[in-house]
Amino acid sequence: xxxxxxxxxxxxxxxxxxxxxxxxxxxxxxxxxxxxxxxxxxxxxxxxxxxxxxxxxxxxxxxxxxxxxxxxxxxxxxxxxxxxxxxxxxxxxxxxxxxxxxxxxxxxxxxxxxxxxxxxxxxxxxxxxxxxxxxxxxxxxxxxxxxxxxxxxxxxxxxxxxxxxxxxxxxxxxxxxxxxxxxxxxxxxxxxxxxxxxxxxxxxxxxxxxxxxxxxxxxxxxxxxxxxxxxxxxxxxxxxxxxxxxxxxxxxxxxxxxxxxxxxxxxxxxxxxxxxxxxxxxxxxxxxxxxxxxxxxxxxxxxxxxxxxxxxxxxxxxxxxxxxxxxxxxxxxxxxxxxxxxxxxxxxxxxxxxxxxxxxxxx
Amino acid sequence: xxxxxxxxxxxxxxxxxxxxxxxxxxxxxxxxxxxxxxxxxxxxxxxxxxxxxxxxxxxxxxxxxxxxxxxxxxxxxxxxxxxxxxxxxxxxxxxxxxxxxxxxxxxxxxxxxxxxxxxxxxxxxxxxxxxxxxxxxxxxxxxxxxxxxxxxxxxxxxxxxxxxxxxxxxxxxxxxxxxxxxxxxxxxxxxxxxxxxxxxxxxxxxxxxxxxxxxxxxxxxxxxxxxxxxxxxxxxxxxxxxxxxxxxxxxxxxxxxxxxxxxxxxxxxxxxxxxxxx
Numbered sequence: 001x002x003x004x005x006x007x008x009x010x011x012x013x014x015x016x017x018x019x020x021x022x023x024x025x026x027x028x029x030x031x032x033x034x035x036x037x038x039x040x041x042x043x044x045x046x047x048x049x050x051x052x053x054x055x056x057x058x059x060x061x062x063x064x065x066x067x068x069x070x071x072x073x074x075x076x077x078x079x080x081x082x083x084x085x086x087x088x089x090x091x092x093x094x095x096x097x098x099x100x101x102x103x104x105x106x107x108x109x110x111x112x113x114x115x116x117x118x119x120x121x122x123x124x125x126x127x128x129x130x131x132x133x134x135x136x137x138x139x140x141x142x143x144x145x146x147x148x149x150x151x152x153x154x155x156x157x158x159x160x161x162x163x164x165x166x167x168x169x170x171x172x173x174x175x176x177x178x179x180x181x182x183x184x185x186x187x188x189x190x191x192x193x194x195x196x197x198x199x200x201x202x203x204x205x206x207x208x209x210x211x212x213x214x215x216x217x218x219x220x221x222x223x224x225x226x227x228x229x230x231x232x233x234x235x236x237x238x239x240x241x242x243x244x245x246x247x248x249x250x251x252x253x254x255x256x257x258x259x260x261x262x263x264x265x266x267x268x269x270x271x272x273x274x275x276x277x278x279x280x281x282x283x284x285x286x287x288x289x290x291x292x293x294x295x296x297x298x299x300x301x302x303x304x305x306x307x308x309x310x311x312x313x314x315x316x317x318x319x320x321x322x323x324x325x326x327x328x329x330x331x332x333x334x335x336x337x338x339x340x341x342x343x344x345x346x347x348x349x350x351x352x353x354x355x356x357x358x359x360x361x362x363x
Numbered sequence: 364x365x366x367x368x369x370x371x372x373x374x375x376x377x378x379x380x381x382x383x384x385x386x387x388x389x390x391x392x393x394x395x396x397x398x399x400x401x402x403x404x405x406x407x408x409x410x411x412x413x414x415x416x417x418x419x420x421x422x423x424x425x426x427x428x429x430x431x432x433x434x435x436x437x438x439x440x441x442x443x444x445x446x447x448x449x450x451x452x453x454x455x456x457x458x459x460x461x462x463x464x465x466x467x468x469x470x471x472x473x474x475x476x477x478x479x480x481x482x483x484x485x486x487x488x489x490x491x492x493x494x495x496x497x498x499x500x501x502x503x504x505x506x507x508x509x510x511x512x513x514x515x516x517x518x519x520x521x522x523x524x525x526x527x528x529x530x531x532x533x534x535x536x537x538x539x540x541x542x543x544x545x546x547x548x549x550x551x552x553x554x555x556x557x558x559x560x561x562x563x564x565x566x567x568x569x570x571x572x573x574x575x576x577x578x579x580x581x582x583x584x585x586x587x588x589x590x591x592x593x594x595x596x597x598x599x600x601x602x603x604x605x606x607x608x609x610x611x612x613x614x615x616x617x618x619x620x621x622x623x624x625x626x627x628x629x630x631x632x633x634x635x636x637x638x639x640x641x
Contacts, residue, residue: 050535050539051539052535052538052539071538072535072538072539073538073539073540073541073542073543075539077539078539078540079535079536079539081532081535081536082532083530083532085530085532085533085535085536086533087533087537087551087555088555089554089555098537098540099539099540099541102540102541102542102546103541146536146540150540
């Protein structure tokens, strides 16, 4: 159990700046997820915390102690790797006991701890097997087991679920979350899958190009994204973005874009007053684009349906407005058909505006 | 069925048979010559592919009139020591070049390989000077020391390829688990690389066993000769070839190598392909 602090962390591989001025404070017992597209620096950050990668500059503290120069084995951490990294020449028991044996724990205690961990993870019957004789999900459990027997201060997970099939992944997601509840240990979890991040993390750190984009609770990121990247990355299907022009006319502030014009609600219009540019990027999530029975001036968009994606509980409509494609969520009862016209009535209160210059959220 | 069978015969079994014949005929020749008398050997009227009057005279001559036993022992001694020496050095070198990634590890890896490319026919002259300086001329230790000069480069390269196939995460995980670099090497890397190490070992053993040039130039005392050199220098007297004992010796000397191969053939193949399946 420990607090982890990263301070002005930098990592350069030659010319490439993998991680840039990364600051993060992780409170004790928190489940933090680092998420971002591949090459965003999330795994490098995790490896620096583990001590597997040297730090170019900055500091890492575990429990208020600087660990920059400490070798991995002295940091009191455990890590679960994407490919599990089980030792193929050892049995499951030996795999799990390896770290404890090296630390010269008494035999009885090792046995006790392995048994305990095996029970938690339901792998009691597999202890005598070699990793080769295990399925993907079982290997995953052993890898987690090997980490928890050590009772480390911090758990590090590096995309541990990405080698599992979709169904097992959902199941392991829940199990890891339960495990965190039970063990009450700080966890740093790296993934490229935003669904995993949303469902598992107490706190999510979105990264891109080595830079921290936003830190916050899952729903905070969903409803108040700090910039266009976070808005597009969090949520599935992704938020729709369009560029438009702000028009101050009689009766209020309007948003004009190819093919349609929308009246911006008063409170948002007031906030947009200080925005100096004429053009703006606006975003709206698929669920905020419900169907409208008929056209209402300045409130609805006329679209052409291209593809229907029925999922059962909902249907996603791929539609086109002029040259721009949008995705809208509709009820399963929708009458929409491909190639037919349709009116959508955006929930304007939930619209997000982003600066055209730096793509930051305007409010 | 018959058409497929004929096709398979022509495309697969026939070439295989020709290849096998080509490969095994010298052994057959050695075998039948070992049991023929000189009179039979030089009688052109007899069919040379069969033994007509088997004799054990050649075998007796080999063991009684030459130091064949001694030569075999010498060859074993040199081959095993040279193999152990080369393997230990190559294991450490290959691991360091592949995984420790110190400054200049790349160029060092390549220069080791260049060492392998210099032919022994050129190298033996400067090496002779070194052997003289070390005062181990005409001693088996000279061979034990010289053979690694060509064994280490090959073994190092073979093992480098093998180490590359071991997932790095496994080592990193062990380090987080609390192992030092040395322990990671012994408890994780070496057990996993065992097929590769065996391949390198077999290769080193075979090369040292068959080595001719250095053994011929550095050893002159009859009792210290290795089997390949001893057979040729002692059984070819002037222009007289003692074909019978010579072939017997060649046959017996190739047995250990054949045994080593057949014992480890599975590991050997796995090592050559660098396969490490999870």
